[in-house]
Amino acid sequence: MSDLFRYVLRLGDLSLVLGQRLSEWVGHSPALEEDLGLANISLDLIGQARLLLSYAGEIEGKGRDEDKLAYLREQGAYFNAILAEQPNGDFGQTIVRQVLIDAFQLELYERMTASRDARLAAIAAKSVKEVRYHLRYSSGWLVRLGDGTPESHVRAQAALGLLWPYTVELFAPDDVDQRMADAGIAPHLSDVYVAWSARMDALLSEATLKRPADRPHAWHGKRGQHSEHLGYILAEMQYLQRTYPDARW
Amino acid sequence: MEDRRQWPLYEVFVRARGGLDHKHVGSLHAADARMAIEHARDLYTRRQEGVSIWAVPSNAIIASDPSESDSMFEPARDKVYRHPTFYEIPDEVKTL
Numbered sequence: 001m002s003d004l005f006r007y008v009l010r011l012g013d014l015s016l017v018l019g020q021r022l023s024e025w026v027g028h029s030p031a032l033e034e035d036l037g038l039a040n041i042s043l044d045l046i047g048q049a050r051l052l053l054s055y056a057g058e059i060e061g062k063g064r065d066e067d068k069l070a071y072l073r074e075q076g077a078y079f080n081a082i083l084a085e086q087p088n089g090d091f092g093q094t095i096v097r098q099v100l101i102d103a104f105q106l107e108l109y110e111r112m113t114a115s116r117d118a119r120l121a122a123i124a125a126k127s128v129k130e131v132r133y134h135l136r137y138s139s140g141w142l143v144r145l146g147d148g149t150p151e152s153h154v155r156a157q158a159a160l161g162l163l164w165p166y167t168v169e170l171f172a173p174d175d176v177d178q179r180m181a182d183a184g185i186a187p188h189l190s191d192v193y194v195a196w197s198a199r200m201d202a203l204l205s206e207a208t209l210k211r212p213a214d215r216p217h218a219w220h221g222k223r224g225q226h227s228e229h230l231g232y233i234l235a236e237m238q239y240l241q242r243t244y245p246d247a248r249w
Numbered sequence: 250m251e252d253r254r255q256w257p258l259y260e261v262f263v264r265a266r267g268g269l270d271h272k273h274v275g276s277l278h279a280a281d282a283r284m285a286i287e288h289a290r291d292l293y294t295r296r297q298e299g300v301s302i303w304a305v306p307s308n309a310i311i312a313s314d315p316s317e318s319d320s321m322f323e324p325a326r327d328k329v330y331r332h333p334t335f336y337e338i339p340d341e342v343k344t345l
Contacts, residue, residue, distance in 0.1 A: 031256070033277055033288040040291050133290075140283050 005059045006079060007180050008120070009069070010222055012052030013080035016070060017230065018101055019045030020237050021088060030091055037137060041098070044130040051123045071241035075230050082221035083166035085230045092152065093159035095141045099203065100163060102135035104170050107195040111187035120185065139203050146207030157209055164212040169219035171196070176222075258307040259285040261292075263299035271303050279304075 022042035029035035053066040064072075084101060088094045109131055112124035145152040171193040173181070180186035204211050221227075240247060256278040262271035274293045279285035285304040294302065313321055325331070 031278060033279065033292060036295075037287065037291040040295060137287055140287065144280065144284075 002059065003176050003179050004117070004185065005056055006176050007186060008052055008056040008059060010079040010081075010176075012049045012056055012069075013078050014084050014101070014105075015045040015052065016049035017078070017080045017233060018084040018097075019043070019049060020233055021084065022094070022098075024088055025094065034091075038094075041134050041137065044134065048123070048127045048130070051126070055119055055123070067241070071238045075226055075234055076224040078226065078230060078234070079222050079224055080230075081166070081169045082219050082227050082230070083163065083170065085221075085227060085233055086163060086166065087229060089159060089162075090155060092145050092155040093162065095138055095145060096156060096159040096163050098134065098138035099142050100167055100200075101170075102131055102138050103196050103199050103203075104167075104192070105131045106135050107192045107199070108187060111192065115186065116184040142203060142209075143207040146204075146209040153208065156207070160204075160209055161212050165215055165217050166219060168214065168217050169221060172218075174222060256280045256284075259289070259304045260307050260310060261285075261289040262303040262305070263289075263293055264301035265299055267300060271301065274298070276307060277304075 019042045022038050022045065025038045026035060026042075029038055049070070050066050053069045057064045057066060057069055083097065086097055088097075106128065109124040109128040113121050113128065115121040115124065142156065145156040147153070171189050173189045177186065177189055181188045201211065219225075257280075258276055259279055260276050261274050263274045264271045277285065277288045277292055279288050282304070286302055289302045289304050293299070
């Protein structure tokens with residue numbers, strides 16, 4: 001498996017899994033307006049996943065298109081960071097997960113627009129506009145909840161404590177990240193982390209939330225080792241293609 | 250005391266493209282001004298309907314009273330001379 005193929009799958013899977021997670025809110029959001037807001041973000045993310053998975057399929061050169069990669073890969077062949085697959089929980093937990101990933105994608109894509117890989121640069125240029133809005137939406141809610149009622153503050157802080165440890169994986173470079181960065185294809189994750197971290201400090205302070213301590217932890221979603229949650233997501237997402245192979249509508 | 254079970258109502262106006270005026274497109278609920286713009290964007294411009302949004306708290310709009318429409322609007326009905334239709338336009342004028 002080539003570095004570039006694996007790297008592009010990681011980006012695509014992060015967007016796909018998070019988009020699928022967000023779609024679970026459709027029909028269940030606290031307000032009709034939020035239903036549409038979350039669905040729009042979900043569709044943006046699935047759109048990014050389509051671009052990335054299509055590209056990954058071309059890199060691989062074995063005839064797999066976006067649909068085959070999305071619907072017919074098993075859990076161990078998914079390479080998203082496991083933060084994306086964590087459950088929605090309450091609305092605050094969904095928002096915290098969203099802020100953490102939105103800010104990561106924003107800093108990543110902003111730098112990736114200068115990638116030596118023209119296709120990735122183009123995908124990043126398109127996606128960064130979407131992601132900038134996602135963060136505007138999610139960070140607005142984070143401040144509203146963190147600096148809101150005592151109840152919303154406690155819940156937002158608890159969600160932050162729950163999800164923060166998973167952010168370690170986003171910024172822990174492995175050999176693939178390193179080689180992609182050295183080749184000028186991807187940004188250095190250390191640069192992305194510095195910008196992300198500064199953004200988090202400003203945002204958490206505005207939301208009157210405490211930044212949890214960093215705990216070293218090894219998560220391996222990027223290598224295909226996932227939490228229990230991904231299997232359930234894939235079971236639902238892939239059910240139709242697996243039950244009725246090659247079904248079209 | 251303000252009812253906090255329901256977010257305040259906003260009226261939304263969208264400018265379809267540069268040069269046109271903002272048109273009323275509907276209303277929505279939002280907890281604050283920032284949320285009103287975000288909801289308006291998500292509800293009313295997701296199919297490329299516009300390039301600019303105004304959101305106005307509905308209770309900031311002063312409306313005429315329908316029960317007064319007789320005295321408000323009927324007197325204008327027989328004042329046809331207020332329409333600029335009594336001028337003869339010279340043939341050379343093409344763009345009036």
